[in-house]
Amino acid sequence: MKAIVWTKYGPPEGLQLQEVEKPVPQNDEILIKIHAASVTAGDCEIRRLELPLSLSFPIRLYAGFRKPNRLRILGQELSGEVVQAGKDVTLFHVGDQVFGTTGFSFGAYGEYICLPEKPDETQGTLTFMPENLSYEEAAAVSTAGMEALHYIHKACLKKDQKVLIIGAGGSIGTLAVQIARLYGADITAVDSGEKLEMLKNLGADHTVDYTEKDYISQKNTYDLIIDVVGGHSVYGRLKMLKRKGYYFLAYANFSHIMLGIWTGVILKKKVRIESSGQSREEIEMLKKLIEEGKLKPVIDKIFPLREAAEAHRYAESGHKIGNVILKVDR
Ligand SMILES: NC(=O)c1ccc[n+]([C@@H]2O[C@H](COP(=O)([O-])OP(=O)(O)OC[C@H]3O[C@@H](n4cnc5c(N)ncnc54)[C@H](OP(=O)(O)O)[C@@H]3O)[C@@H](O)[C@H]2O)c1
Incomplete structure (x- = not known):
């Protein structure tokens, strides 16, 4: 499958479209065909890694010391379609449209990803997509x-x-x-x-x-x-x-x-100074508010996946309004 591989800490040029192995779901996981992913400020900060040592050191330990060779694909928010389900999965079925977070495992800048069915502090949380949002809009809601x-x-x-x-x-x-x-x-x-x-x-x-x-x-x-x-x-x-x-x-x-x-x-x-965690109640509440017409994500620009570096450049230009999205067109 195609994915944007994060090849080095620093400028957006380090994000490169490459062929990588398509993941296979574990028993408790679903395989998602990703339709859209957001480019967040957090993705840009981690990519640059121009952070105080108290933050950059643990990130290097986690992602790779000299270059990000353990964490290879960025992206923490996605929307897509379930194309395969592990044998222990009960909530989601093939064909379901889902949206959510990937947590610290990142990995949304690609064509496919495997994620656990149940909320997980390191691998994020998923739920069914609101019916009144496009894939691009749904990718901009969860985190x-x-x-x-x-x-x-x-x-x-x-x-x-x-x-x-x-x-x-x-x-x-x-x-x-x-x-x-x-x-x-x-x-x-x-x-x-x-x-x-x-x-x-x-x-x-x-x-x-x-x-x-x-x-x-x-x-x-x-x-x-x-x-x-x-x-x-x-x-x-x-x-x-x-x-x-x-x-x-x-x-x-x-x-x-x-x-x-x-x-x-x-x-x-x-x-x-705290983060929300990965609770299904909170993502479900967002879905409900969206379906009731009370909440709508603001989308500024949509870039094709292959232009991820350009999308990062725009997201950190100071001109971004709301969200920048990567659309996975096959
Ligand atoms: N998005 C998430 O899900 C998430 C989750 C946890 C933590 N965080 C962290 O939270 C931070 C913000 O995230 P975000 O995604 O909301 O960022 P964002 O989309 O880039 O929004 C930040 C906004 O702040 C504005 N801004 C910059 N300097 C300002 C100032 N001095 N006073 C007032 N406004 C100013 C920016 O506008 P201009 O640049 O045009 O001035 C921009 O509109 C990031 O550091 C991120 O790592 C984000």
Whole structure:
């Protein structure tokens, strides 16, 4: 089968279309003919590996020290069709359309993948595709949607509470805005340029262009802050969080972990650096919201699988709105 093989850490050119062995399902696995996969910020970060040592070292241990020779195919979100089922599989059948995550096993940038039927912390979670989405749309929901849902549930978001979403125009943010809207929250979405109009249409009450306005002056304002950007400014942004509020960081390093501990003890503010895990309830809830017409992924560009390097270049250009998708055309 054809797949995009990740041949080296660094620029997108290291992603190459190659012929690799087609996988064979174990007894508890299904073989999925992949129709679409997303190109997430996480895929780009891991490919570049320009990360602090505390993150890059474990990734090298896992993927390969000098080059990624143990983890060869990127991609954590997919949609496709079941073409074979192991003998112990009971939920899925040949012909079912599915979508979901591949977890730490990655592997979605190819024509086929084997994944376990049951949710698995390392190999992700799958469910049936919503009937009202295309394969390309369905590939853009699961990891970002589960993150957004997790943050909002964990904070027990209530009507009229104030939510700030920093980096709202990307994969997690566009879904977080729509989910927070369903809870009746008052939403401020921070991003840049043309994304702001789209964020208003998705349900943001207020928008801020971070390239034009310093919004960090309001103290003790927000009940929940979802920050997918992180970086050095987290300490300053924390001042905007109410006492007993929740601050979720999608991208964190060691200093953020220390900051989280200090803030919890001294200021009684809950800084959380955590991921959603791989629960089937959360992916099922996303499916339900989509089928009820309450949630829709935002798709910016769709690239053919063979142009994965180009898709990565676009995804990290700063122009991406919502999601970038790879379509597997055979
Ligand atoms: N997607 C997932 O499922 C997932 C899951 C777990 C963790 N994460 C991590 O979470 C982070 C974000 O993920 P994502 O997929 O949502 O990324 P994304 O799609 O690239 O979205 C990030 C958004 O933040 C904006 N941005 C950049 N700098 C900003 C700033 N200073 N203030 C406000 N907005 C800013 C970007 O816009 P411009 O570039 O145009 O400025 C972009 O619209 C990544 O580090 C990823 O590893 C992602």
